[in-house]
Amino acid sequence: RKEVEQDPGPFNVPEGATVAFNCTYSNSASQSFFWYRQDCRKEPKLLMSVYSSGNEDGRFTAQLNRASQYISLLIRDSKLSDSATYLCVVSSGYSTLTFGKGTMLLVSP
Amino acid sequence: EAGVTQFPSHSVIEKGQTVTLRCDPISGHDNLYWYRRVMGKEIKFLLHFVKESKQDESGMPNNRFLAERTGGTYSTLKVQPAELEDSGVYFCATGATSYEQYFGPGTRLTVT
Numbered sequence: 001r002k003e004v005e006q007d008p009g010p011f012n013v014p015e016g017a018t019v020a021f022n023c024t025y026s027n028s029a030s031q032s033f034f035w036y037r038q039d040c041r042k043e044p045k046l047l048m049s050v051y052s053s054g055n056e057d058g059r060f061t062a063q064l065n066r067a068s069q070y071i072s073l074l075i076r077d078s079k080l081s082d083s084a085t086y087l088c089v090v091s092s093g094y095s096t097l098t099f100g101k102g103t104m105l106l107v108s109p
Numbered sequence: 110e111a112g113v114t115q116f117p118s119h120s121v122i123e124k125g126q127t128v129t130l131r132c133d134p135i136s137g138h139d140n141l142y143w144y145r146r147v148m149g150k151e152i153k154f155l156l157h158f159v160k161e162s163k164q165d166e167s168g169m170p171n172n173r174f175l176a177e178r179t180g181g182t183y184s185t186l187k188v189q190p191a192e193l194e195d196s197g198v199y200f201c202a203t204g205a206t207s208y209e210q211y212f213g214p215g216t217r218l219t220v221t
Contacts (some may be wrong), residue, residue: 004151032208043200043212044152087152095140095207096165099152 001026003098006088010104017078021103023071023088030098032091033064035073037084038102044087047073078107111135113203113213121219127189130216132201134183138211140204141184143176146215147197155199158184191220 006023013019025033033050048055050062050071061074071088088100114133122128134141143155155174156166160181169176173192178184188195198217202210 002151043214045212046210095204095210096142096154096157096168097144097152097202097210098154099144101151 002100003027004088004090004100006086006100006103008103009085010106012106012108013078014108015078015080017107018074018076019078019105020075021073021086021088021105023073023100025069025071025088025090025098027090027092027098028069029092030069030090033062033071034089034091034097035060035062035071036087036089036099038087039084044089044099047086075105078105080107080109083107113201113211115199115201115213115216117216118214119217119219121221122191123221124193125190127187128191128218130186130188130199130218132184132186132203132213134201134203135205135211138203138205139181140207140210141178142202142204142210143184143186144200144202144212145197146200147194152200155186188218191218193220196220 035047036044037047038044050064054063059076063072085102085104087102116131141158146152154168157164158178175187198215200215201213204210
């Protein structure tokens with residue numbers, strides 16, 4: 001079983017749509033959780049950290065369920081510029097990051 | 110402020126040759142990480158430096174890979190001899206603390 005598993009993609013959505021990504025992780029000792037965004041042939045960039053209480057940053061909302069070892073990312077009112085690969089990332093607290101394979105999002109006009 | 114830089118951006122070498130990748134961290138970042146993405150796979154951790162010391166090298170695939178960070182500034186990752194399965198994108202990431210990591214643009218390595 002992979003350490004971090006994400007929804008298979010790609011997700012094709014029209015502008016303005018709401019889209020949700022899911023992720024599960026296998027290491028119950030994981031302590032830090034993140035969503036990264038990676039544009040084609042670019043480096044991963046931190047989108048947001050994920051906290052147990054849930055957190056929101058503009059159109060983006062992240063949720064963490066430690067009991068189920070499940071992380072989600074909701075994007076509301078999708079923009080063309082949201083097209084990218086979204087990477088679910090966890091850390092056991094020793095700072096090394098464990099990545100999922102990513103889910104590609106394509107937002108069309 | 111300059112971000113993490115990596116050199117070269119692309120490298121094409123033949124099987125059996127040697128390649129050295131370089132990473133220059135953001136100034137003041139003591140933590141430096143190497144990651145690799147092989148085609149079709151997830152990004153995987155290779156190793157972690159704190160200043161010039163190797164904190165964790167559990168992700169290094171084999172002894173053909175050698176990472177150094179003399180003086181605690183820039184880091185190099187040497188692959189010798191390169192094999193076909195070493196092809197991929199090698200990312201460097203740095204951070205002032207162990208919690209944050211800023212990624213460089215990566216080096217795309219192709220071994221033919």
